[in-house]
Amino acid sequence: MINRRDFFQYSGMVGVAVLVGVAAKKYAQSNNPSTETYKIIEALIDHMFADSDGYVTSQLNVVGYFKGVLNDTRISIDQRHYLINGTVWLDETAEEEYDKSFLKLTHDEKERLLKKISMLRWGDSWLYKVMGYYFETAFSDPIYGGNINGVGWKWLAYEPGFPRPNEVAI
Amino acid sequence: MTTKADICIIGSGAGGAPVAYTLAKAGYKVVVLEKGSLYDERDFKKDEIAVSRRSLFTPDLKDEFHMVETLDEEGKITKEGGWNFWNGSMVGGSSNLMSGYFHRMKPNDFKLYSAFGDVEGANVVDWPIDYETMEPYYTKVEEVVGVSGKMVEHPFREKRSTADFPYPPTWEHPIAKWIDDSCSKLGYFAMPTPRAIIPYDALDRRGCSYSNLCGSYGCATGAKSHAKSALLDKAVCTNNCTIIADAFVYKIESEKTEATAIHYYDKDGSSHTVQAKIYILAAQAIESSRLLLNSKNSHFPNGLANSSGEVGKNLIFSAGGSGSGRLDFKNLTQEQQDSLLLHGAFVNRSLQDWYEYNKDGKPYKGGTIDFLFEHANAIPRALDQVYDINGDLQWGKTLSKNLHHAFERSRVITFEVFNDWMPTDNCFVTVDEEEKDKWEIPVGKIRLYGHPQDLKVGNHLAQKAVEVLKGLGCEDISSNISAAPPPNLVAGGCRFGTDPKHSVLDVNCKTHDLKNLYVTDASFMPTGGSVPYTWTIYANSFRVADKILERLQNNV
Numbered sequence: 138m139i140n141r142r143d144f145f146q147y148s149g150m151v152g153v154a155v156l157v158g159v160a161a162k163k164y165a166q167s168n169n170p171s172t173e174t175y176k177i178i179e180a181l182i183d184h185m186f187a188d189s190d191g192y193v194t195s196q197l198n199v200v201g202y203f204k205g206v207l208n209d210t211r212i213s214i215d216q217r218h219y220l221i222n223g224t225v226w227l228d229e230t231a232e233e234e235y236d237k238s239f240l241k242l243t244h245d246e247k248e249r250l251l252k253k254i255s256m257l258r259w260g261d262s263w264l265y266k267v268m269g270y271y272f273e274t275a276f277s278d279p280i281y282g283g284n285i286n287g288v289g290w291k292w293l294a295y296e297p298g299f300p301r302p303n304e305v306a307i
Numbered sequence: 308m309t310t311k312a313d314i315c316i317i318g319s320g321a322g323g324a325p326v327a328y329t330l331a332k333a334g335y336k337v338v339v340l341e342k343g344s345l346y347d348e349r350d351f352k353k354d355e356i357a358v359s360r361r362s363l364f365t366p367d368l369k370d371e372f373h374m375v376e377t378l379d380e381e382g383k384i385t386k387e388g389g390w391n392f393w394n395g396s397m398v399g400g401s402s403n404l405m406s407g408y409f410h411r412m413k414p415n416d417f418k419l420y421s422a423f424g425d426v427e428g429a430n431v432v433d434w435p436i437d438y439e440t441m442e443p444y445y446t447k448v449e450e451v452v453g454v455s456g457k458m459v460e461h462p463f464r465e466k467r468s469t470a471d472f473p474y475p476p477t478w479e480h481p482i483a484k485w486i487d488d489s490c491s492k493l494g495y496f497a498m499p500t501p502r503a504i505i506p507y508d509a510l511d512r513r514g515c516s517y518s519n520l521c522g523s524y525g526c527a528t529g530a531k532s533h534a535k536s537a538l539l540d541k542a543v544c545t546n547n548c549t550i551i552a553d554a555f556v557y558k559i560e561s562e563k564t565e566a567t568a569i570h571y572y573d574k575d576g577s578s579h580t581v582q583a584k585i586y587i588l589a590a591q592a593i594e595s596s597r598l599l600l601n602s603k604n605s606h607f608p609n610g611l612a613n614s615s616g617e618v619g620k621n622l623i624f625s626a627g628g629s630g631s632g633r634l635d636f637k638n639l640t641q642e643q644q645d646s647l648l649l650h651g652a653f654v655n656r657s658l659q660d661w662y663e664y665n666k667d668g669k670p671y672k673g674g675t676i677d678f679l680f681e682h683a684n685a686i687p688r689a690l691d692q693v694y695d696i697n698g699d700l701q702w703g704k705t706l707s708k709n710l711h712h713a714f715e716r717s718r719v720i721t722f723e724v725f726n727d728w729m730p731t732d733n734c735f736v737t738v739d740e741e742e743k744d745k746w747e748i749p750v751g752k753i754r755l756y757g758h759p760q761d762l763k764v765g766n767h768l769a770q771k772a773v774e775v776l777k778g779l780g781c782e783d784i785s786s787n788i789s790a791a792p793p794p795n796l797v798a799g800g801c802r803f804g805t806d807p808k809h810s811v812l813d814v815n816c817k818t819h820d821l822k823n824l825y826v827t828d829a830s831f832m833p834t835g836g837s838v839p840y841t842w843t844i845y846a847n848s849f850r851v852a853d854k855i856l857e858r859l860q861n862n863v
Contacts, residue, residue, distance in 0.1 A: 164356075184702075184703075185702035185703060186703075186706075186707075209361070211361040211362070212361070213368070251702070255699065255700040256699075261700060264700055265690075265693065265700065268690065268700075268702075269686065269690055272685070272686045272690060273356060273360060273686060275685075275689075276355065276685035276686050276689065277355065277356045278354055278355075278356070281356060290685075293685075293689075293710055293711065293714035293715060294714060294715050295685050295714060296519065296650055297353060298353030298524070299353060299516070299527075300353065300527050301352060301353060301354075302352035302353075302357065303352070305357075306352070306354055306357035306363055307356065307357045307361045307363060
């Protein structure tokens with residue numbers, strides 16, 4: 138069933154990147170933010186989640202997990218494009234508001250920008266989606282390569298169920 | 308390639324498996340065709356990403372989907388895709404993924420029209436059988452499939468042929484006693500929820516391992532009484548039952564009075580044929596109607612076995628909804644906090660005090676309330692914290708504080724309400740000739756409509772559940788009763804009845820039109836009762852299996 142917050146994701150596509158490949162057996166990839174998309178995601182997650190629990194976010198393989206998401210064929214191509222497009226829209230808004238890239242904003246400028254876009258339909262929907270994949274990184278089984286050494290589980294004292302997966306099933 | 312058998316069953320879930328089990332054990336050759344893949348207990352891991360976030364056990368919606376029509380307030384129809392009505396495409400069907408809250412339907416559920424009269428705008432009818440006819444089969448399910456529980460006195464306790472359940476309740480969480488106390492103070496009769504889970508090794512299966520992730524997940528021990536572990540594995544052991552997985556049946560062929568063959572595509576897209584003396588359709592309600600409608604031929608231009616025009620009509624779901632409240636540790640003793648942090652044990656408490664009730668001088672059919680903990684999946688629990696009370700996104704320190712509170716300093720108790728979904732002319736299945744799945748077969752098109760009485764009754768029950776949560780000391784209590792259909796609780800579309808003009812199936816779930824085609828999933832149900840359907844589906848399938856066996860033995 139469509140999540141009530143997914144309604145906007147199919148409209149206004151811009152800057153669609155080409156997505157190729159299938160999910161690797163090891164889901165997450167290297168933590169290196171190799172493109173602008175991943176640099177923006179890394180900066181965004183750092184801002185949203187590093188304020189008080191920074192030690193968790195820094196130990197998760199966030200960028201690598203998002204690379205896995207963008208190559209995951211179980212996620213529709215539209216959803217993956219939407220994730221990428223949001224980084225473009227975020228950066229465009231930063232340029233409009235502050236005349237510089239999101240990556241160059243100060244902490245307070247990022248905070249004000251995120252507050253602003255979170256009040257817009259696309260911003261609310263896109264940020265919710267990003268947060269969902271961040272939580273996937275933090276709470277997925279370590280075999281997916283994001284939740285390294287179960288640091289996300291330890292963060293909130295979460296007990297996983299058993300038996301745990303011994304391979305990436307998707 | 309053509310396979311020959313005595314019985315060919317389409318679908319391997321709770322509707323098909325009892326027939327396979329009964330007839331294979333009696334020595335008849337049975338072929339079961341299942342659209343999904345074959346998994347065993349070793350495949351069932353507690354993998355939230357694969358199972359819950361990527362829907363590993365349901366089809367990819369770009370390959371297989373449904374179209375859904377909804378009505379706005381002015382009666383205008385909107386059609387859209389994107390809904391997910393799949394429940395578990397795998398050998399054993401969606402019973403693999405059930406929570407296993409098992410309640411019998413009650414005597415008045417079998418005669419809703421006689422007991423409560425007409426409801427304006429609804430197509431309420433009595434069943435052609437009564438509770439006494441079904442009772443031995445409910446008992447058979449308890450014993451053969453495996454149901455655990457404990458009978459206690461309560462106002463709507465149904466008659467039983469045995470004193471108690473064959474298996475004692477599963478391990479219960481300390482909160483069960485808190486609920487008992489809360490209900491007792493309110494004058495309510497809390498009862499242990501019967502579960503389709505065996506608490507210890509029995510029936511050639513292992514007992515529950517209390518993994519803390521049960522509903523939505525496959526069972527790694529076989530303790531959950533799903534169709535594969537409980538019945539199909541045993542049917543296969545007779546050497547009379549063959550299960551063909553990854554087999555999508557796209558057509559049932561027929562002459563004027565009998566089905567003659569079924570055709571299916573395998574994983575590679577190659578077509579195969581099965582011929583049998585008797586055909587059983589049990590593909591789950593929506594897909595069973597779709598297959599009949601897609602199997603139209605010169606004898607049945609409106610769909611196979613559809614001379615009545617009733618195939619696909621009167622689709623029903625379980626009405627009701629859910630609610631929750633949070634037990635905050637700041638209000639609890641250390642001992643109570645330690646109790647709440649125990650994971651794995653089941654809440655196992657239900658209320659049926661208002662299975663029937665009077666309001667404003669009018670009698671109503673009510674329903675069932677089940678209590679449980681919030682699902683243990685971490686990701687939705689975290690996402691539940693990202694909006695503040697104004698509906699604004701939050702992050703940073705505020706979110707972090709709320710996450711720690713949600714996961715470490717509180718626990719959410721939830722409730723589910725089950726009441727009748729009134730069958731109406733506005734809730735049905737057809738096929739969409741414009742939209743086709745990956746096999747180029749027209750997909751099912753579902754028209755959704757919830758009758759106002761469904762909400763009225765659901766809200767009445769939810770208010771009672773909220774009182775229990777208040778008694779427990781919960782905060783942030785909310786309830787959500789809506790007309791949104793739960794896709795895993797679907798029935799109807801091929802009503803059984805005595806009148807061939809107004810029903811698809813006869814009293815034994817054989818199609819009126821064809822002498823060798825039966826439908827044994829939840830499609831047969833003209834009304835659904837105020838309980839989850841699975842126990843009744845199992846029981847009815849065992850009942851029909853006995854009728855088919857009798858017929859085969861008598862060569863009729």
